[in-house]
Amino acid sequence: MGDINMTNAAAAATMDQQLQYDHSLDVKPPQQGGSKSFDDDGRLKRTGTVWTATSHIITAVIGSGVLSLAWAIAQLGWILGPAVMLVFAFVIYYTSCLLSDCYRTGDQITGTRNYTYMDAVSTNLGGSKVKLCGLIQYINLFGVGIGYTIAASISMMAVERSNCFHASHNDNPCLTSSTPYMIIFGVLQIIFSQIPDFDRISWLSKVAAVMSFTYSGIGMGLGIAKVAENGKFKGSLTGISIGKVTQAQKIWRKSQALGNIAFAYSYSMILIEIQDTLKAPPSEATTMRKASLFSVSTTTIFYMLCGCMGYAAFGDMAPGNLLTGFGFYNPYWLVDIANVAIVIHLVGGYQVYCQPLFAFIEKCAATKWPKSDFVNKNFQVAFLPGCRPYNLNLFRVVWRTLFVVLTTLISMLLPFFNDLIGIIGAFSFWPLTVYFPVEMYISQKKIPKWSSKWLCLQLLSAICLVISIAATAGSVAGVVADLKVYHPFKSNY
Template sequence: MTITQSSFSIEDGKYDDDGRMKRTGTWFTSSAHIVTAVIGSGVLSLAWAVAQLGWIGGTIVLILFSLVTLFTSILMADCYRYPDPIHGTRNPTYMKMVQNILGGIQYKFCGLAQYTNLVGCTIGYTITGSISMVAIKKSNCFHKEGHLADCKISNYKFMAIFGIVEILLSLIPDFHELSWLSILAAVMSFGYASIGIGLSIAKVAEKGHHVTTSVTGIAVGVDVTSTEKMWNTFQAIGNIAFAYAFSNVIVEIQDTLKSSPPENQVMKKSNLTGITITTFFYALCGLVGYAAFGNKAPGNFLTGFGFYEPFWLVDIGNLFIVIHLVGAYQVFGQPVFSLVESWGNKRWPQSKLVTQEYYVKIPLVGTWRMNMFRVIWRTLYVIFTTVIAMIFPFFNSVVGLLGAISFFPLTVYFPIEMYLTQAKVPKYSSIWIGMKLLSWFCLIVTLVAAVGSIEGIVTDLKTYKPFHSS
């Protein structure tokens, strides 16, 4: 519902001074939002990433990305209001912030980066969801038929099932109606990460456990060639970057905070709390996972527990992943849906296909608000992402590429450029030069990670047999 100037009164306590609904968020709620936004499917590849980098390299890269993310998120906190960080006009979304501070060309670049990342994430979630469904099927097959049974299972059927579920959920018209799904997904992410950590600790503690680990990771000439080591290292950096990428929603999280105390002060505290908790969690998943599996750590560490015992706990962990990704797909897909539907309404305002709403009563569910354009467009989008996932079912390479694409522009470049403009930092001053150097360093890291991930996809394609069981 659109609120007009005459439909609210500031004095009634329901609205802020700019006419929007009054915000009630606190340091605690925003810290919780950050933790649930950051901890996602990227956590599954951290043990593999540490295996490529080793104890020293893996630890350094984990800490480095956490510090860079914390630093740039603090910069963004001061850009929430513009031109003054305390009394300026609110920027409720990331793209609005870029538009107001940096202008039109940068705004378009931001939109391209942000929506490419959103589409890429929905494809990645389809791949990951199917992998976990296959893991459940294999686990039960081995438990029933024995550890030597032939339990080859195709991912494609499960990708199709995942896609059908997403088509049904995407027919829910408004994002706010999916809050229950988002909360459920957040709980699931904590659940499967905790199960993975617990199983890893148990594996390390079990009698006779011995795996090969080293300070430099997988060994050249033993595990991989020198070229493969280089590409895997690049790809691992991208995977860790993807695990920390939450810039898509950071502005929206800050927009939930009460205006007093000042939002930027509360958000800085929340960023420190949320990223510290996340880094601790990631260190457990990556380092304990590496200790459990060594240089043979799988791309998705929850699928690496042999598919055997305790098969029921592994099944629960993978089920949690599936439920989480079903919800995460909608969280990342809804902004894409809204973008195209808003464009359609402006482009064809007289078309009944685009604008006409129908109310359909569904027993035990309620009234469904149906729009034909929405139904057709969202169904085609889910089909598109499912088909792309079937063509490129390479979990680690895809995750690394997504991390590379999104990390530099959304987590580093725009926050730094907006802060330099907002704070009116003098050109060529020590602060200006330091931030520019950080930006260039992160650009190089991003390009290296992207190249490594693309090479991984190309390598996988050479041995890839479409629609074969694995």
């Protein structure tokens, strides 16, 4: 990703002018003003609303990360765990509001649009920060693809083992490998990755959002039932006890828990891309702030309930994946439904995160090879009689397929769910969620240096940087420990 070409605002503007048309959407060149069919920038009329944006965000946020929250709270304890979740929720919402104002440069109704996160950074900050932003953003999106592949395979394995245990009446150890399930998930993603662009997957986001509520609700319900069965709330005020882990392990785990919570809330890196699907008026920033408020509030309630009830049910033994912690208790079919819902959700979530990366690579390729038929030409392919032909682009097919194959292969080699999502969350939290939104806001609003507001924003950024460093260190330590005992491509359970 070191060959990112957008080094300043002028370069980004030039690239956008060259690429105003989109072959998959048959978008016309820019024109003055809007119309019934086209927006003020000449692109097809955007139709997104606060509810479609909310569904996109919920699909991105209430993902596999929710399943690790019981484990995260178990490391932090009853006091620090919920408090950290609330702090993350506030920070995410606040910085998302700052970032939403960066979609347009100048007036929020008529100003120039920034179509991607990188465009916003290029316009407001420019220079080497554009390359740095792109590198971090797209590495993170790549990592999310890996994390989602691992999470989906774990859920598919859980369904197989559950049915195996009940068929054998617990006489069979039912050992299985995650590799075949990662391949299955990869094949599904190769198919869905051929959806041309982000705006065409709103239906998939809505289905995924419903699935996220389904499995989160089941996990929460099972946690409540388990607490009722135990007759008490397990856990302690300070988290997992010394003895079950060493003092050093406890410190590393607390750090890793911060990364897991950061991952569970992360969506800033695709906020601008989601905002670019919204219709106006009202201004896209106004709609996005409402969508962020609805989404963050909803997810925080779910997170608190799922994480806290999971910790109350299992205490220090809270599993890395909440649903696997219920083992194969009856009603096992309910756990199966939850795991199937996870898989369906992750199919959509994978696309919500990866479509911006797909679009960026294809945009760069079209700029570098503008006369290449392999990169730019669409072929009309009719798969079903009576249905609208599909615009087949050879570069899109090859590049996106290779991307999915690579994420699947890495997932097979490093199937460490908690540790990996901790690294992903920690790596992206400070720069994408805090640093760039804060710096762009300061630049856009021309906040004086050393003013009280400037100092408060810089203090927020510095605190979040420390949290990201600690979380990254803890997660890396977890991966190193896992690698000492892991054997690739063998039975995991």
